[in-house]
Amino acid sequence: MADIHLGADRPTQAEKDAVDAVLNRFHLEPVNHFTSETFSAGGTTRRRERRHYLLPMLHALQNQAGWISPGGLNYVGELLAVPPAEAYGVATFYDLFRTEPPEHDGDMFHVCVDAACQIGGSDERIASLRSSGVPVHKSPCLGQCERAPAVFIQGI
Numbered sequence: 434m435a436d437i438h439l440g441a442d443r444p445t446q447a448e449k450d451a452v453d454a455v456l457n458r459f460h461l462e463p464v465n466h467f468t469s470e471t472f473s474a475g476g477t478t479r480r481r482e483r484r485h486y487l488l489p490m491l492h493a494l495q496n497q498a499g500w501i502s503p504g505g506l507n508y509v510g511e512l513l514a515v516p517p518a519e520a521y522g523v524a525t526f527y528d529l530f531r532t533e534p535p536e537h538d539g540d541m542f543h544v545c546v547d548a549a550c551q552i553g554g555s556d557e558r559i560a561s562l563r564s565s566g567v568p569v570h571k572s573p574c575l576g577q578c579e580r581a582p583a584v585f586i587q588g589i
Contacts, residue, residue, distance in 0.1 A: 442503035451497040500531040543572035553581025
């Protein structure tokens with residue numbers, strides 16, 4: 434049986450609404466099985482049955498505010514019976530998710546800096562974007578090697 438230790442951070446109403454929309458889209462009911470901070474019997478099974486909804490919920494949080502807050506992670510963990518540490522591990526594994534508030538308003542330009550894009554001129558593309566005042570994040574492969582240098586614009 435796994436323990437789940439939720440932090441004190443709570444989601445905003447907008448974060449709850451974004452995650453609840455995912456629940457509704459997949460016709461899921463929240464898991465209500467907490468006894469203090471410990472899974473009740475069957476919690477591990479429920480977590481395995483629902484873990485694949487973690488990515489859509491993290492995307493909903495990211496799209497709502499441009500980042501995934503600790504309160505949002507707690508809310509997702511609570512609904513899916515996924516420990517916050519596991520949800521945080523997934524959120525920090527993918528480079529396009531942010532777990533810190535953005536330092537700017539508006540879109541973020543992700544420019545691939547892997548080998549094919551380096552050869553295709555990613556350094557020049559980054560310099561050009563930055564000189565025009567655009568926020569740029571050096572990204573791992575974006576899967577567009579044939580179109581190097583690849584740029585992905587992530588809007589909020």
